[in-house]
Amino acid sequence: MGKRDNRVAYVNPIAAARARGPVQNSGPTIQDYLSRPRPTWEELKEQLEKKKKGSRALADFEDKMNDKWRKELAKNREKLLGGSDKDKKTADKEKEEKKDKKEHSSSSSSSSSDSPSSSSSDSEDEDEKKMKKKRKRKKSSARRGPDTSEEDSDVESKKKSLKKKRRMRDDGERDKDEKSRSRKRKTERSTKVSSSASSVDSDGEEVADIKKERRSSEEREKAAEKSKMKTRRLMR
Numbered sequence: 001m002g003k004r005d006n007r008v009a010y011v012n013p014i015a016a017a018r019a020r021g022p023v024q025n026s027g028p029t030i031q032d033y034l035s036r037p038r039p040t041w042e043e044l045k046e047q048l049e050k051k052k053k054g055s056r057a058l059a060d061f062e063d064k065m066n067d068k069w070r071k072e073l074a075k076n077r078e079k080l081l082g083g084s085d086k087d088k089k090t091a092d093k094e095k096e097e098k099k100d101k102k103e104h105s106s107s108s109s110s111s112s113s114d115s116p117s118s119s120s121s122d123s124e125d126e127d128e129k130k131m132k133k134k135r136k137r138k139k140s141s142a143r144r145g146p147d148t149s150e151e152d153s154d155v156e157s158k159k160k161s162l163k164k165k166r167r168m169r170d171d172g173e174r175d176k177d178e179k180s181r182s183r184k185r186k187t188e189r190s191t192k193v194s195s196s197a198s199s200v201d202s203d204g205e206e207v208a209d210i211k212k213e214r215r216s217s218e219e220r221e222k223a224a225e226k227s228k229m230k231t232r233r234l235m236r
Helices: 013-020 030-034 041-114 116-144 149-199 204-235
Strands: none
Touching (some): 116 149, 149 204
16 A cells, blocks of 8 residues: 655645736726816815805804803803892991990990989979979869869879889989999909909919909800890880
């Protein structure tokens, strides 16, 4: 038995292509590309003008939109600025009103503390004038008719009411005097405490206690003043 030759024969591709012959091209060639129909200069100008017109219309549209946005932004800014200005004005007005109220309350308190006797004397004078007028009326009515017992009883009741009012005013003046005295005592105590604190600077604990007492007294006075202001506002 002879051996078989398993080797494959080598084929030269160039020789095979030449044997096949020329291949028909399915696509366009270079000659077709070079001989393509080209536009004239006038047609090119027309195309360029059309492109420019389209870009101008877009630019005009963008300009209009930008103008609208600018107007809206200006309106919003004016609103915000106007609101901030109004807030500032209202805050300034409130501050001025508070200052005026404080000044008015301080002036009224000083005037009431300085001249309680004058107000009481004026009220007493007015009451005496009213009593004199009533007496004159009673005398005239007595001349006209004999029924004066009821009028006398009215006069006595009015006298009693006037006496009660005077007593109440006197009690109020006494209370005011006592309050002013207590305030003076507090101020004297605070001055004494300050002098003692300056002499005893080494003892830190005593100085701290004195400061605490001062703060507590000041807080009490502030609370009392606030309550007075509230009552006055409610009375108004």
